[in-house]
Amino acid sequence: MKGLSFRRLKALCWKETLQIFRDPSSNLIAFVLPIVLIFIFGFGINLDSSKLRIGVYNQDSGKDSADFTAALSGSPWLTVRSFESQPEMERALIDSQIRGFVVIPTDFSRRLQNDGSGPAPIQLVTDGSEPNPAQFVSGYVNGVWQLWQAQRAEDRGQNMKREIAMEPRYRYNPSAESRNFLIPGSITVIMTVIGALLTSLVVAREWERGTMEALLASPVTRAELLLSKVLPYYALGMVSLLLCVGVAAGFLNVPFRGSILSLIVTGTFFLLSVLGIGLAISSGTRNQFNAAQGALNAAFLPAMMLSGFIYEVSSMPAFLRGVTQIIPARHFVSAIQTIFQAGALWKVLLPDILMLMGSSVLFLGLTAKLTRRRME
Amino acid sequence: MDAKRDGKPQESRVVARFDGVKKVFPGRETPALDDVSGEIRTGVITGLVGPDGAGKTTLLRLMAGLLLPTSGQLETLGHDPGSEAHLIRDEIGYMPQKFGLYEDLTVIENLKLHASLRNVMGDEREEAFSRLLDFTDLKRFTSRFAGKLSGGMKQKLGLACALLGQPKLLLLDEPGVGVDPVSRKELWSMVGDLIERGIAVVWSTAYLDEAELCGSAIVLSEGKLLVTGTPAEISxxxxxxxxxxxxxxxxxxxxxxxxxxxxxxxxxxxxxxxxxxxxxxxxxxxxxxxxxxxxxxxxxxxxxxxxxxxxxxxxxxxxxxSVLAQHVKEIPLDDQVVIEAEHLTKEFGDFKATDDVTFQVKRGEIYGLLGPNGAGKSTTFKMMCGLLLPTKGKAMVVGMDLRKSAAKARQRLGYMAQKFSLYGNLTVSQNLEFFSGIYGLSGKQQREKMDDMTEIFHLKPYLGTPTDSLSLGYKQRLALACSVMHEPDLLFLDEPTSGVDPVTRREFWTHINGLVERGVTVMVTTHFMDEAEYCDRIGLVFRGKLIANGTPDELKDSVATAENPDPSMEDAFIALVSGKEEK
Amino acid sequence: MNFFQRIIALVRKEFRSLLGNASGRALLIMPVLLQTILFPAAATLEVKNASIAVYNQDAGAPSVELMQRFAASGAFTEFHSVNSQEEIERTMEARDALVAVTIPADFSRRIAAGETGTIQVLLDGRRSNSAQIAFSYLQTIVDNYLKERHPDRVPSEIVTRAWFNPNLEYRNFVLPNLVAVITTIGALIVTALSVAREREQGTFDQLLVSPLTPEMIMIGKAVPAVVIAFVQATVIVLVAVFIYQVPFRGSAVLLYGGMFFYALSLVGVGLLISAVCNTQQQAFLGAFSFMMPAMMLSGFAAPVENMPHWLQIATWPNPVRHFVEIVKGVFLKDASLERVASLILPLIVISTVTLGAAAIMYRRKTA
The missing domain is CATH 3.30.70 (Alpha-Beta Plaits)
Incomplete structure (x- = not known):
């Protein structure tokens, strides 16, 4: 079944293109959904807790405790609400109105004056049901506390110098904004939706509508059938990719340090892989409903959960880390984060590109194997 | 057409033959084709005849190299279609069921695609397009989407696509389905032209009256070859x-x-x-x-x-x-009008699917809505049983508007939908249980009714079988059983016998006749002309309008002429429709 | 009662067609299995197996001690000792190190001189969330070291405790969320897709011409969806409690009360989608287009309070958001009746609106 006629291929691709533009549901998935999703990811998914709400119950009447409470209120990261009783404050924590609270005991100021009864015991309670904000609450409150102590010591002319200080700097993302890595990662999820979900329907649709039978009875070859599905959707995916990157960089102000070339090279192999998954599912099931279900489970869920887009791959158990190796989205997430924030570092991108090449060959090969020149 | 064939027997060549062909699909116990032999010749239309599930499509696909036989020999245009499929593809024109058109492409885009696939380029392409568009009379519609064409036009476009590249063998899978008799007649004459140009044509059909027009027929039933020969020889x-x-x-x-x-x-x-x-x-x-x-x-x-x-x-x-009829209560005949349409109109955008339709049906009558697919009979039918809201006019059943007077009126009617709408993944007995349940039968009464139906329709061996895997005939029986369990006095039947074999169709009408004798009123839609003969009165629907209304004999008599003193229902249809078209 | 018999017939039919074949069962069971196995393991914002690179330019005792402590820490399983600033950059670029520490040559000398020794910590901003957490691990190591050096000079400290989840275990957060996420998929698919399938098969017309009212048909679709949501949720609750050992502190009655109204609001959304869609494919895309944003904006992937204020208000009609709060509240915090009631209220509003709208559309379209 050799042979490739450019005339036939051109005609088939043109047909596919016309169908894409005329089908409202492909338009929805290819053009509307990406924009909607990137804005949702852009605004809705943010791991940086700014303005965390905490409660303060100040049992002490001294100057120091009032001073410290003021320092907490002054933090740009915290919104402080004062409480007059402990149970009321606990209720607020249970009801998720606050993510943590600080209790300043009655003897706080006294002990701070170094009356010999040890360090002043401030109590901080965080809401463990939200582990990520809980960590931030604890970090911010401790930060304010240390700063306040240092300031207080300086005011009194004491030497409170720490022996060891740490100077953190964020490479690539100096202000450490999570959206700067979440939005590029989310592009991966969006491209998976387009690449796999959309293509999972197209071959199945031809089978269901009986047009595949007409094609198979014509002199079309297997290679032409396969390419006529891959090429138009590749082009479509590329346009969506550039559109998403444009929106991310232009509207959502995510810094883009890479080159278009690096984006196109990595994007190409990623798209080929997900197109391969979608088409393989579609050719295998020949039924739109099952194909969509399959694509959801085989492409979309892994892209959400196992790609490292929100959840760090290195924190997963070893066997899952192994599994992620064959998930194209995982390599594209890592590549596109580098491209966006670090730039077109080819040496860094190379392993991901190689893995994506491998997965494109694997999944397109599987599709080729499942593409039949007959009806059985 | 017989004359033509008999006139030039020496030119008839065999282009395809099959010998002892058997095809078993994985997971199916009974073979789709079992030891079928025959040949396809030029000079005649070969009819591949049989009800749904007889194996017609499988045989066509085997000849086109789309399937491999389980055993047996095939030869198409001098090659084995299994191993040498690529050698015959350029010379075979194949039109699948539903015509294989891309509905979201226009007429000309469909043609261009197939032309490119079959290497019809340049001047040759222009020449072929103009010839085929003339031939099919589609020139005016080149920029219309294939999905927006009528059944007859789709069929012609499908044929035009299959004819690109000048095939030697044309395989047509049920080209007559959903097409009105006028278009069907046109298609026959078009295919007749092709025969004269030396192209061999295989025409598969479930309509036995179509088979009568073929030069030669291969008759299949449940995968087996029943008989082969000319229609004259067979009858x-x-x-x-x-x-x-x-x-x-x-x-x-x-x-x-x-x-x-x-x-x-x-x-x-x-x-x-x-x-x-x-x-x-x-x-x-x-x-x-x-x-x-x-x-x-x-x-x-x-x-x-x-x-x-x-x-x-x-x-x-x-x-x-009809054993069924013995199990239902007798409804006294009272000459009352029980179904009534008054200036019924349904518009979809600027398209009038039903246009000012008026008719009445009396108790104990069978009233038939006759017309091709897309003529508006289904729309009219759906408005009558309250599934669609009329744009204008009234649809009354037993003096009530079904959309308004809900439950009580609906309890009195039975409904059997096109394609036998049963729950395919439920078993036969579960379907019976469900349909009796929603009509309020329960306990002993329900069990007895289910037992009755099982016995009447011989469903016992299939009670635990999922409905999807039943043969079409049994599906139809079950659908009828489900729609009459609550002893309705009105029965709405939408294309109740499509694709079903003639014996099952006879049985079906026996039951309907029996029910009508007990006083049940029946409203039925059909595109089978011979079935219309069972009706007491017929409404002929064409392009949304009721163009004729009367007893079958009245309709036939109205078109009787000197040269055709005893017209068939089909003659009547064609004459009445073309009379409308001229206006 | 005739009414109930007909509803029972509808419900029985629905269960049979949902569970009667292997692919139907797989559709309802597979996501539950897959997600309860994968999610708790994969979905974590905790930082484990973190990687660290250290460039120690100093030969003094404190720097060597610190390096050893970094290397021995359980938090960092991957330790790279590097010998140049370029190498630091390289390991960071290649994602081989989440954090890179540079100890300057004068580090020990400055400490000895009573000045502050400064460690430079470079963090991978491409993973700023994880890096931030990894940095806090480093801080703890350094603080502990300092405490040991000068037990007398311990500065006043804040005693931090995390309530409800003392070790901040992420799976205690993920599994209650999962209860909400999985019931969403189940209930939506059962309602939206099953109506579309009946439309495609023509059986929906069959129901409409029967004496059933549109409300009865809707109840017939709602009951199985609610039951399936309950069963799926119960499975995950049991798995969470008995296999993953997530504490269940609240009242099961409140949980199921909330679940009931949540399922109702999903049924409303599902029926609304099915009222608009004619084919299964459209219904699938419709359900997907609802589900994806609804889950993203539920507080599951990222806290609702991190969203811009307008978006927090805009997510109020999102039923997942409220139910996520209920499950987490009941599971971990033993939420009070008033609290749960205040979260159920929006669900009642959502289900009333969606079910009402669906009923109107059904009546208009069909009856």
Whole structure:
């Protein structure tokens, strides 16, 4: 079944293109959904807790405790609400109105004056049901506390110098904004939706509508059938990719340090892989409903959960880390984060590109194997 | 067409043959094709005839190299279609069911795609397009989407696509489905032209009257070859056994029942006011008085039809008594109008699917809506049973608007949808249980009714079978059972016998006749012309309008001419429709 | 009662067609299995197996001690000792180190001189969330070291405790969320897709011409969806409690009360989607287009309070958001009746609106 006629291929691709533009549901998935999703990811998914709400119950009447409470209120990261009783404050924590609270005991100021009864015991309670904000609450409150102590010591002319200080700097993302890595990662999820979900329907649709039978009875070859599905959707995916990157960089102000070339090279192999998954599912099931279900489970869920887009791959158990190796989205997430924030570092991108090449060959090969020149 | 074939027998060449072909699909117990042999010649249209599930499509696909046989030999255009498929593809024109068109592409885009696939380029392409568009009369519609074409136009476009690249063998899979008789007639003459140009044509069909027009027929039933030969050869054994019993003086339906109970009669149908009967070999017509047909009743010899032969080959039709009818209560006839459409109109955008339709149906009548697919009969039907809201006009059932007076009125009607809408993944008994349940049957009453239905429709062996895996005939039986369990006094039947084999269709009408005799009113849609003969009155729907309304005999008589004094229902249809078109 | 018999017939039919074949069962069971196995393991914002690179330019005792402590820490399983600033950059670029520490040559000398020794910590901003957490691990190591050096000079400290989840275990957060996520998929698919399938098969017309009212048909679709949501949720609750050992502190009655109204609001959304869609494919895309944003904006992937204020208000009609709060509240915090009631209220509003709208559309379209 050799042979490739450019005339036939051109005609088939043109047909596919016309169908894409005329089908409202492909338009929805290819053009509307990406924009909607990137804005949702852009605004809705943010791991940086700014303005965390905490409660303060100040049992002490001294100057120091009032001073410290003021320092907490002054933090740009915290919104402080004062409480007059402990149970009321606990209720607020249970009801998720606050993510943590600080209790300043009655003897706080006294002990701070170094009356010999040890360090002043401030109590901080965080809401463990939200582990990520809980960590931030604890970090911010401790930060304010240390700063306040240092300031207080300086005011009194004491030497409170720490022996060891740490100077953190964020490479690539100096202000450490999570959206700067979440939005590029989310592009991966969006491209998976387009690449796999959309293509999972197209071959199945031809089978269901009986047009595949007409094609198979014509002199079309297997290679032409396969390419006529891959090429138009590749082009479509590329346009969506550039559109998403444009929106991310232009509207959502995510810094883009890479080159278009690096984006196109990595994007190409990623798209080929997900197109391969979608088409393989579609050719295998020949039924739109099952194909969509399959694509959801085989492409979309892994892209959400196992790609490292929100959840760090290195924190997963070893066997899952192994599994992620064959998930194209995982390599594209890592590549596109580098491209966006670090730039077109080819040496860094190379392993991901190689893995994506491998997965494109694997999944397109599987599709080729499942593409039949007959009806059985 | 017989004449043509007989005139030039020396030019007829064999282009495809198959010998002892068997095809078993994985997961299916019974083979789709079992030891089928035959050949396809140029110079004639070869009809591949049989009800749904007979194996027609499988055989066509085997010939086109789209499937591999489990065993047996095939040869198409001098090659093995299995191993050398690529050598024959350029020379085969293939039109799948539903025509294989891209509905979201325009007429010309569909043609261009197929032209490119078959290497018809440049001047040759322009020439081919202009020839085919002329031939199919689609020139005016080149920029219309294929999905927006009527059934007849889709079929012509499908044919045009299959004809690109000048094939030597044309395989057409049920090209007549969903097409009105006028378009069907046009297609026949187009295909006739192709035959004269030396192209071999295979035309598969479930309509036995279509088979009659073929030069040669291969008749399949449940995967087996039933008979092969010219239609004349096939119906020859029936010569002298088919009669029409005319001038009946008593009601036709009880007469048919009685006639079918007689030993001499192997098959019988209602034809307008008359009965059409097939007698057993070697028997003579009995005295009509013996079944109470009256003094004036007389036998007239009829030309055997293909369908008569088909039923005869399957061992004759079913008996005349409906066990079902014995199980339902008698509804007194009162001459009341129970179904009424008044200036019924339905618009979808600027398209009028139903246009000012008015008719009445009295208790105990069978009223048929006849017309091709897309003519508006389904829309009209759906408005009558309250599934669609009319744009204008009124649809009344037993004096009530079904959309407003909900539950109570609906309890009194039974509904059987196109394609037998059953729950495919539920078993037969679960379907029976469900449908009796939603009509409020429960406990002992429900169990008894389910048992009755199981017995009447011979469903016992299938009670635990998922409905999807039933044969079409059993699906239809089950669908009827589900729609009559609550003993409705009105029955709405939407294309109740599409694709079903003729014997099951006879059985179905036996039940309907029996129910009508008990006082049930029936409204039915159909595109089978011969089935329309069972109706007391017919409304002919074309392009949304009711263009004729009357008894079958009235409609036929209205188009009788000197050269055609005894027109068939199809003749009547074509004449009435073309009369409308000229206006 | 005739009414109930007909509803029972509808519900029984629905269960049979949902569970009667292997692919139907797989559709309802597979996501539950897959997600309860994968999610708790994969979905974590905790930082484990973190990687660290250290460039120690100093040879003094404190720097060597610190390096050893970094290397021995359980938090960092991957330790790279590097010898140049370029190498630091390289390991960071290649994602081989989440954090890179540079100890300057004068580090020990400055400490000895009573000045502050400064460690430079470079963090991978491409993973700023994880890096931030990894940095806090480093801080703890350094603080502990300092405490040991000068037990007398311990500065006043804040005693931090995390309530409800003392070790901040992420799976205690993920599994209650999962209860909400999985019931969403189940209930939506059962309602939206099953109506579309009946439309495609023509059986929906069959129901409409029967004496059933549109409300009865809707109840017939709602009951199985609610039951399936309950069963799926119960499975995950049991798995969470008995296999993953997530504490269940609240009242099961409140949980199921909330679940009931949540399922109702999903049924409303599902029926609304099915009222608009004619084919299964459209229904699938419709359900997907609803589900994806609804889950993203539920507080499951990222806290609702991190969203811009307008978006927090805009997510109020999102039923997942409220139910996520209920499950987490009941599971971990033993939420009070008033608290749960205040979260159920929006669900009642959502289900009333969606079910009402669906009923109107059904009546208009069909009855």
């Amino acid at each position: 020859k054994p029936l010569e002298g056994r088919c009669y029409v019993l005319k001038n009946l003086q008593t009601a036709k339906r009880p007469l048919l029942t009685k006639a079918l109970e007689r030993e001499e009669v192997t098959d019988g149908t209602i034809q307008g006011h008359n009965l059409r009967l097939t007698l057993a070999k070697g028997t003579e017509p009995f005295d009509p008085k013996e079944i109470g047909a009256g003094e004036k009743a007389e036998w007239v010899k009829a030309k055997p039809r293909f369908e008569d032969a088909f039923i005869d080959l399957l061992g004759g039709g079913p008996g005349g008594e």
